[in-house]
Amino acid sequence: MPENQEPRIGVYVCHCGGNISGAVQCELIAKALKQLPNVTITRTDESLCSDAGQSMIEADIKELGVNRVVIGACAPMLHEQTFRGAVTRAGLNPYLYQHIGLREQDSWVHGHDKQAATDKALRLMSAGVAKARLLQPLEPIRLGAEKHALVIGGGVAGLRSALDIARQGLRVSLVERSPFLGGRMAQLESVFPTEEEARKLLHALIEKVAAHPDITIFTQAEVTGVAGYVGNFNVHVQQHTRGVTNENAEALMAACSQEVPDEFNYGLTQRKVIYKPYAGCYPSTPAVDWENYNGEPISLNGKQVVLKDEPKAFELNVGAVVVATGFDPYTPPQGEYGFGELPQVVTLPHLIRHLALTKNGQPLQWNGRAIRDVALIHCVGSRQVEGIHQPQADGQVNNYCSRVCCTATLHMTAELHKRYPQLNIFDLHQDIRTYGRGHEEYYRRTLEDGVRFLRYNGEELPKVSAAPKGDIHPVLVKVKDRLTYGEEIEIPVDLVVLAVGFMPRDIHGLEKMLKVSRGADRFLLEVHPKLRPVETAVNGIVLAGTAQGPMNIQESLSAASAAAAKVASLLGRGHVELPPFVASVDEHKCNGTGACVEVCLYEGAIALQTFEENGEQIKRAVITPANCVGCGACVSACPNQAIDVQGWTLAQYEAMVEAIGADMSALAEVAS
Amino acid sequence: MDNLRIDALIIGGGIAGMQSALDLADQGFQVALVEREPSIGGRMITLSKVFPTLDCCSCITTPKMSAVAHHPNIHLLTYCEVQSVREHGTGFDISILQKPRYVDVSKCTGCRDCEYECPITVPSPFDRNLGAYRAIRVPFSTAVPQKAVLDPEYCLWCGKCEQVCPVEAIDFTQQPETFNIEAASIVMATGFDLTPMETKKEYGAGKLHNVIDPLMMERFLAPTGPYGRVLRPGDGKEPTSIAYVQCAGSRDETLNITYCSRVCCMYAIKQAMLISGALPMAEITIYYMDIRTFGKGYEQFYQNAKAMGVEFVRGKVASIKEDSDQNPIVKVEMTDIGEIVERTHDLVVLSQGIIPASSPILRGGSTQAVSLPLGSDGFIYVPAPDSAPCVTERAGIFVTGTAMGPMDIVDSIISASAAAAEASAYIRENGNRVEAHKEALYA
Amino acid sequence: MSVQNQQPKILILGTLSGGYAGADSTGQSHLDYPANTYILPVMSPVMFPPEFYLRAFERGIDGIIVMYSGTDSPYKVEAEGTAKLINRAYQMMKERGIDIRRLRLAAICTVCVKPFLKEVNQMNDLLKGIGFVKDELAGRASAMAGKETAHG
């Protein structure tokens, strides 16, 4: 291999059609640099990036045995890759090439002083030569990648991700914690802005997912452990028994008598512990609610059947993981706007279910009382202000906007008005945020429906209390209305609806297993909102939907498809290729101080491992290249200079600095 | 230009188009990216910083531009226009017009010698006409490709550029050329325009000296901008009182634009914060109806701006007039207290809304190349936004970014990746990929 | 050809996502600045131990500007980590009698042309005033020697 031989450096200075040569005396530099040790050939060319220029370099590598290439030309941004290509074509490792920007950083900025420009070029080029002597061949980090992705979460985002990944020709395992697919979307009735039936849309998607040959669905399953890295994650999954068979399921469900509050209807109704959340759910077979089942036998056809959960554990090898674990609606603490104290105070999700349970034509009632006046309060659990709102269990307040609630609330008021035109509806908001396509239309519509909008200040919240005796309405809402110059307005109502926001979900330590982090809002955090908006800091783990933050269905779908696109790019080729610029440890120098591990901020990038050498136990740092970003924090931390970033070593920098600081007069003399 | 056979044609080289192209190309698809301007980068490359992180905008855009330019699977077609799109099996036959640059791009090194020699100064649309460039120029410093382009409308054909060009790249004889692309799918990323200032008479109809549009303010604030500081275009004075008029081109039935433009609240707040950095003594007022800071981290951004002293006044500005010193006077009811105020500011920024790009690709009789139904808001119609947000009425044509409605950069980028996922699935499902993919050599 | 050894030398460590790209932007704008500036691309300056700067001064570099991306950096540790390292370098410089103004940390973005020029010109002006680092290193040595004599 040429790269293991004594360096034979080829140095090339580009005229760049006069752009460099106009200020820099290229020929002199070539002549001067020829004097340097290890420099085999120096050349100048009118335009190195031209075909002729590139061919000349290739020929030198092949014919003169040049095994290190230094090029002084335009900015590396423009043509570094071009020349790497040329070097590779000639059979040399592409990383045995060093690019020096002589145009943007020299000739174009020092054109007034050709002497100085030439002097600078000479020093920069000799620094390049100094680095070239120390260049080592590098290979991109190539990791085998399972053409198989794991999607955690069977809500709309998880389903969409799974489908889109499978559509790119990859295998997908979909893990859902509950016995049924569909997530939060199944609890909705109609969706804005199209007014389509939520479950109809959802089922169209579920059908595609279920029918796709490359998607395996695991319900009642949870991730219990994650090891490995991009391309090769080893995921432990535990799956509970469904508890019933296709044959006996319906009969058992009918025979079952134990009932618990139905979380699908937010406890508005009861359901059995062998249950289906709703007709037409997927899978259609009922399942046992193990958390609530009291273990007592169920009598079926005279036989006593005791149901048993025998969870099975298995492993999945996947190349990437999509986290689509969704959100929880905010639950107001006891007393917030009378919640939990006044029976007439409910949340928006409650009302959605309540309305779904109320048949068309049936009057609107709550707690057996006819509803004539309703107040809806926005921003419950969102846009909270420290000192005003009761903090969460973790001491924080939700200072973010939940994005969806404004349109969802107006969508609800439109629905209420449509079904009950006589209803008086009051909407208490801070700002109306109907930002999306077709959303402002809901604002227009509800205004025209006669909904009364009142605006409160986030620091002076509306007050909800029981109405004084004798009032025909049970609840009195008081609000200092900004639209009426802060006048206090009293609204007697029969029902108060709290438009609750999105809460980051407790995903049972999953984020720790995956080593992904949460942002200040406690939702899962992306690497960068614009550069990599659906990827986490852990390579190969991507986010889909509301696990990342509040989103409506349309936005969740887009995010899920985007996550699928990332997974497809990552795994499509069967291997993952990462740039070679990662840390590497010189095992002869490392004595296991652990200083590098302390400074590293990237999970799993560097760790101390114990080796046995000559009968002794020694600790040594070991890099996992897949997790290293090459920042070099470990390099400066190591007291023994045992770590370097490949391609950017400290020794190379020392050599370059030495070349820049060196006395060049001898070189220059020869050249002139 | 040779005819091409590719998997996907991306129309529009802004951030959405670039992201779609990169996502498809990274999966190994052969992609062509058509941009009608001489450089890719779209609107985003002209911006200063981005909300809510206040990252330098070009730091995010230029790497993507560069990645597009160097990607082995992307054919970059700048200064080109789509002339017609015809169905061809499950794919399309597309006719593309290459507009003449009068510069041989295979020779041009982007040295800008021609630009320095050119005697003709032309107002630069890149700088919202606040600055000027030459009749022949590299479009802007971070343009991709870094190739000169000559503007025949202004050129005197004096030949000076031809004399100084070190690589003989100037070619006055270039003619428009037409070539064909056979593509398995199309992604529309045609972007947006601002609501024209002229439409609102009460706001001076674009005639007031110190009332500007938000993209002008971006250029004032951008490190690459024409002045490198914030000033009044009327007289160059440094403004000490600056006002933002929200919903100046949205949510207004008198303009026939009833929708919310979605980005104006955030860009106004962002600009306000940047201005307070550049002009610490400046007082900034934002007149608004509803503050719509709905995105991740946006509400906190808004609260920070309030804490920094940016004044938020609720009330729709009714009129803007000008005093004898060309100071704009804003009249508004402060609805919180029910008082009418007339305030004199040094500079007013109209937070104009987003309208669909006036691209001839989309509308205009005989030039309508891609016949796609539009929604009542004028943006490309999406029949099933709650199940397939990027799928248009025409099979094989997908839409992304602001071509489908107002959207911020984050949402555009996510939507771009989603469109890429849809397009790639479509290509695979129809089994008409053109060739085995190439891998990016040094990704 | 002759070389100009009479100019103090400024080493610039520019991050690929910040200062180095900022210098390229300055070049694209064809704006002049002093030629005694030598820009080396770096991934992140957090890799340089404080001793690195000391050795650079010993090798004849008279001023160093670290142009990093700070909080805009793609690397989590860059902003805080670099500042810590530079502070340690300042300590060591003080001990060696090197004027700490010879080492500057500046956040430069990819299109920060004006801030780039400002930093370079400021450092150049400073060096014109305070001269070569070798004199400081020698002066310190002689001062120490003088001190010892005085006390001895």
Add this chain to the structure above:
Amino acid sequence: MSARVDPQFLTEIKKYGAVNIEACFNCGNCTAICPLSTNGETFPRRIIRYAQLGLKEPLLSSKELWLCYYCGECTRTCPKQANPGEFMAAARRYAIASYDPTGLAKALYTSPILSAIFLVLPALLIGLGIYAFHGPMPTNALKLFDFIPAGIIHNFGVIGMILLAVLLLAGMVNMSIKVKGEKTPGVHHDWMRALWETLIEVLTQQRYQQDCETEADKPVWYLQKWFIHASTLWGFLGLLVATALDYGLEVLGIKATGTWVPFWNPIRLLGTIAGLLLVYGTSMAFVRRIRKSDATSTYSTISDWAFLILLWLTGVSGFLLEIALYLPQPGIWAYWTLLFHISAAGELLILMPFTKFAHAMYRAIAIYFHALKPVPVAEPAKAGAD
């Protein structure tokens, strides 16, 4: 003090017009664009807000309602096209109906059938009633008051006027009590000055003239809304004065009604000019309403039309009578015209408290209270200053 919402109130006002006001999202554009709205007395949004929340008392006691001349700027520029100008008109109709103790105004505004009956019946009754007392119709010379004795007209007129005054007074007192609000102890108001200002404003319509036309598209003066309105008002007032003077001369025994005078007789001249103005003003208003020239003339209630039609008919018939007086050989039509004129004028007077006509008084009251400013209290001499 907190106020309780009444969601039905807006529905009530909408019966009086207020097209599309439900679209209003309280942006405040209308109030800021309004050339007449001033701090302390902002409108239309304040009034709209009262209506939206059902704050009936504040709405009825707001003089702002009457300070609006309905120039239409708010409606033209409203971002929701909620038509605030028309809302103000509707709210004024609602207020007229509320101040009116008889309930007739409400019926007129809200029931087309009732208004139709009420429009035709009194006029018919007056006509028939007077006709019952009629005398001959000499054709050799025009002797109008042979046909209908002037005494009858005068007596009917005086009785009608008194009744009218009572009703109007009731409405005015109703309104005044509401608008005046609580008296602040120790604060005195310059009521003389306010009265004077009111008089000037009523006569000159200065605010209408100065503020209510947008500079940019102002038509020639005689086509301006202000002039059309003012000429109607002046015409009406001129005729009223001329008639009163004529009657006064008879009462004083100087000249019997019906005595021939040359057309340059000052009273006759005043009548002629006033009649011309009235006919011009009402005709132009007609044209504008029929053409729906702008927002202000787009929506018209039956009551609005009735008022306008009656004014026009009274004006035109009066004018015909004057022509007849100077014709050498007037036809029998002149007598019928007189009968018609008296019926129309009578109807106009009867309708006064119940239709748009009432704005003439209510606006004056509002302007008075608007002009009422506290008298600066002289600083009490400082104790121990001497």
